[in-house]
Structure formats: structure tokens, C-alpha cells
Amino acid sequence: MRRTVFDPEHEDFRGRVRAFLEAAVVPEYSDWERAKRPPRRFWQRAAKFGLLGIGVPAEFGGLEGSNFRHSAIVTEEAQAAGLALGGLRIHTDICMPYFLEYANRRQQARWLPRLTGGDAVVALAISEPGAGSDIKGMNTRARREGEDYLVSGAKTFISNGLEADLIILAVKTDPEAGRSGLSLVVVEAPCSGFARGRAFDKIGQHAQDLAELFFDDVRVPIANRLGDEGRGFEYLTANLAQERLSIAINSQAAAAATLAVTVEAMRAGRGEPAPGQHVKFELAACAAELSAGQALVDTALAANAGGELAAADAAAVKLYCTELQGRVADRCLQLHGPDGYGAETRIGRAFADARVSRIYGGSSEIMKVIVAKELGL
Amino acid sequence: MNFLSSGLAALYEPEHEDFRESARRYLRTEVLPQRQQWRDAGAVPRRLFADLAKIGAIGLAVGEAEGGAAIKDPRFRAVLSEEAVGCGLDGIALMLIAHDDLGVELLTDAAAGPAPAGALSGETVIGWSPGPVTAVADGARLSGEVNGVINGNLADLVIVAARSEGEPALFVIDPNAEQVKRRRSSALVGPEPCDRADFRFSGVAAQRLERSYAQARRVEQMSIAIAARAGARNALNLTLAYTAERRAFGQLISEFENSRVVLAELAAELTLLDLFIERCLRAATDGSLTGLDAAIAALRATAAYRRAADQGVQLHGGYGYMFDYEIAHSYAASGFFAISAGGSAAARSTIAAELLR
């Protein structure tokens, strides 16, 4: 079905992004997977193209006239090429808004040019070994000492964790105050008392850098705090809507690509037998579901562009599209047979990558908690 | 309670349980510690088979009369598979199925004579190609491409299905023959480690087996069903243990009503599955297992494994996606069972063919 959420200039951008990914990422993606992260060179190339400046004002090195829909295009094109660029989405879709919305002018002038220029990679560290779904249960402490906070604690499953130069860190500034005891500070790595763990060995998403981070009395200037003390939870919650939309777009695009690859593989070549009815029906069912998912994503994208994407709506979109991705990956895999299950085949990757979407950024269960609350239950 | 230890208990005699003990000890202390290294290397050492033979884990498919190590009793194979898959060695279980359940069994019978020399001591390794039938036989010569041959790199003999005058039949080839090219298959999402190789051959000499392709399919489907059933149980056990320890929002994960619904559904499904697997194993013991039942077992058990591993990962949260946690290995492996030749597509067509005969 025809999509109406993009303007002609978005489509022009799409073509250029496609060419960029084909040239800069596709040839080396397997190397990224082996290294378990993109090389620094990628961030610099992405910066040069303008990808790291999406939505950022030009004075800070941003890409003129760009917005979140440009990010959506990057995600869609990456998935269409079989690339899961989670680290890039963390940088542009998930972390950048914190700097744009909660950093003061001085902080922006210091950090944004490095972020848009590919000189600094950024991570958002919320989850802890003992606190995932339950953000308020976190234990990383920031105590004031003079002009600094002294930060101690551990974070886990941090995307871009090994590469990050700037880490937006959720800390407890007041452990007694529940959600109003949370604050966000920016840690500039490397620094004394800060250490990174090993790269995780995970089912999929092999090109995405994921690590544990450790803080042992790390000195972080109070001037590095984003926004007000005690309002961290509020900031996190406000930004989660776009974060979840970003995941939904990624899942929808991944599922669409999985279907396209499968259709291509099943289509009879010259002299080959036509696919059977079961194959056709499975693919037709996937296509119908994907149309529904796309309509949902596009409605949410339009709402987001108008600044009116409600938290519960974003949760519903994330829930629907990530579950859709799981179903499509599973159904398509069944049609491919054992050859499709290679760790470096399109379908094998799609299946393995898909599994995490229902977990990170708030699990499906947490999305249902949010939607149920919105229903008044 | 450990859910895995219940289930088929009624089926097993003390000698099966004794064998279980020694197989478990060996797999967990000698094999599992090497899993990571073998996975990284992408290769399994050949001595695995000889070592397993020493604990009586090879030759389980053939009776003493044919030179086998055991009385002909598929329950021993089931126990071995349960123990291998039950500790996250799904790939090793597949290798044992290929060598023993299929290889030794198909190459040994009253007509064909004793098992191939060295096969029962693990000195000779047998490979099995589970893929779709792509090779073609021209008299006693085979040509074609066959991917993902299990034990393919280690094998001294490989059983290949090929079309002979249009019908699938079984052949054995020498993988070292000069008309054969083999190379290591690329790694799977799971299960790893598992020795697999891709073969190309043209005009290689082949010996045709007495056993029919349908017979081999039946054995394969039953073996896959047993392994997948054990995988599903293992996934549920891992999840029960994890959710009974992990907390969120001041509660154990196992205390959320949603978790309980998920776990209850899985337990119900797996309990019913066991009744059917038990019936099949009894039938296999007295030689009356039908192709229809083996196919139904494979279809249901592989689907149950997929579901149990998928839900298990979900209830583990982010940890479920990490190979530091056993459920991740289960998940990666579960995807393979359903699509391997003993899996759903072949099973459904066997069932439909039987129904509509």
C-alpha cells in the first residue's frame, strides 16, 4: 500500500542512504559481526554523510532540515539491506534527544559537535544486573562531593558500551526518594574508576556492541548533569515513546525485509517448480500482517512528527511490531529449511536478531502493563 | 521439582537409569566443559566418538547378535539423547543420532551383516545427510550437492539419500573418494558445536542400502522427536529455576500471574507430549513404530521445543539472549530441529500422505 508519511525530499534522502549503506557497511558487515561492533571508521563515515546529525541544529553540526522521519528511513534502509544497526539507532534516535532536550547551551556546545562529527560515540546506561524492567530498583549511586558527584555501581546490557566516549548514566542521587531520586549525568570516558566488561556473547545482533560498565567512585562534575536533579525518571519516561517507536520501526522493517528475502528465495527460477500452496499462503499471511504493521507504524510516525505520540500508544506500537517481527521471522524460517539457518545467512540473522526486540526497550510484558493501565485496568 | 526427571519415568528400568547416570556424568564433566572451545573452533574432535564408545554410548542401536554393545532397546538411545540435550549439547546429540541411530542402524542388519568395522568402537565415524534429497543416482554412481551432512568432516562413511529412477533411496559413499569434495559447513545460529560439512560429488561409487528411505525417515523423525522433547523439557526446567530466583518490582518473576500462565501452558503441553512419546518408544522397542506416529511425534515435539525455548527466553529477559545462560543455547538449537529433515515440513507431508492414502 502507498505510504503517505514521507515527503519527496525524504525519498530523495532514502536513495542516498541506500547508496551509503551499500558502499560503507554491506561489504564489511561480517567483519563487524566478528569484531562484535562497528569500527570507529564507520562512525566517522556516518558523520561525514550526515547520519549522526539527524534532528540536530546546523550550528552543532546537524543535518539541515532533518527530523525523526529521516532516522526512520535510515533504519528501514539498513534492514532492507540486511543490516541491524542498533548502535547507530542508539546514537541518533535514543541518545541524541537527551542532549537536545535536557542539556543546557554550554553542554550542547561541548558535546553536540563531537556527537555529530563522529568523534564521540554515545550510550544510554539504565539497566543494572539487579534492575531491568524495574528501573526504579537501580542501585548506582551518585553522592555529592564538592563540585562533583562520586558515582559507584554497575550497569549491564549497555549498547555501544565498549565504544562509548559519552555515557548518559541513570543514577540515584537520593536513594530514599523513589522515582524522584533519579538523575541523569554524562560520564566522559575514559576516566578514573570507570571500567568496561567483556563483549557479551549473544544469540544475534552480533554487530552491536553490548557490554557491562563498572563505576567505582568515578568523579563526574555536577556540571555534567542533564536537566534537574531528581527528574531523571521523568526524562527517561518522556523519551521512551520515541525510543519505542524507533524499535517498532526497526522491527517492522526487519520483518518486511525477511519477507522480501523469502519471497525471492521461494519464487521459481527458470526450470524450477513453482512454490506450493503452503508456501504461498504463509507468505501471503505474512504480507497481510505486515501491511497492518506498516499502517500502525506510519500513523505513529505522523503522530510523533506532530509531537503527539502518547506513551501508551508508543508501547502498543512497540508491542505489536516486535511480536509481528517474531512471527514473520519464525514463519519464514520454516520455509527455508536447514540451509536458511546459517549464522551468516539473511534468514538466520533475521531470526536470531529478531528475538531481542520483544525484550529490550521494555519487554512485551511491560508494554502490556502500560497499555492495560491506559485501558483503565 | 525437576520437570525433566518425571515424564517418561514409567518407561525406564533400573538399567536405563544406571546408564543415564554414567552418560550424564560423562557428558557434564568431560564434554560440556569443552563446548565453548569447540564452538569457537567450529570443529568437534574425532576422539569424541571413541570416548563415548568407552562408556557404552555407541552401538545402542544394534543388538548383541549384530555385534552391538547392547540389547536392542531404543530406550538407551532415548536416555542418551535426553542427557545430551538436557545439558545443552544439542549438537552432540545430533551427531550421535547421525552416527548411531541412523548410521549404525542402517548399515547393520541381518542382510547387510555386522556393523561396519570400527563403527561400534567409534573409530569409524558415520555421517548422515538430513537435507532434502538433491543427489541423483545413476546405477551405482552418485552425483549432486548435499549440504549440512552431520558428522561430515569426521566421517569415514556417509549415508546419502539420492533419487534413483525418481524414487529416493539410500546409499553409502566414501567421503575420501577422489570424486568427492567436502568442506566445513558455515556455522549455524544453533546448535553449535555440531560437525557438519557440505559435499559435492560427481560420479562417486556408492553402495545402495537395503533399508528404504521411508524407514530411515522414520528412525530420524523418532530420534529428532526424542531430542526435541528433551530440549523442551530442559527449556522449561531452566525457566522454572530462573524465574524462581530473579526478582522485579519486589516480586519473583515466577510470582507474576502472566509467568504462571505461560509456565502452566508449557507444562500441560509437555505432559501430553510425553504420553505420545512414551507410546512411540514402546512401539519402537517392539518394532511396531509406524511412520505416521514417528512423524506426528516429530511435528509436535519440535514445535513444543520451539515454543518452550521461545517463552523461556522471554521470561529470562535480557539474560535469555546471552549465551552465558543455557536458555540461549536452547533457543538457538530449537530453531534447527523444526527445520531439519526430521522436522515439520517432512512430518506434515508424511502425516497427510498416510491419512489420505
Ligand SMILES: Cc1cc2nc3c(=O)[nH]c(=O)nc-3n(C[C@H](O)[C@H](O)[C@H](O)COP(=O)(O)OP(=O)(O)OC[C@H]3O[C@@H](n4cnc5c(N)ncnc54)[C@H](O)[C@@H]3O)c2cc1C
Ligand atoms: C541486546 C540488548 C541491548 C540492550 N541495550 C540496552 C541499553 O543500551 N541500555 C540499557 O539501559 N539497557 C539495555 N538493555 C537492557 C534491556 O532494556 C533489559 O534487558 C530489559 O529492560 C529487561 O530487563 P531484564 O533483562 O532485567 O529482565 P527482567 O526485568 O528481569 O524481566 C524478566 C522477565 O520478567 C518479566 N516481567 C518483569 N516485570 C514484569 C511485570 N510487572 N509483569 C509481568 N512480567 C514482568 C519481563 O517481561 C521478562 O519476561 C539491552 C538488552 C539487550 C538484550
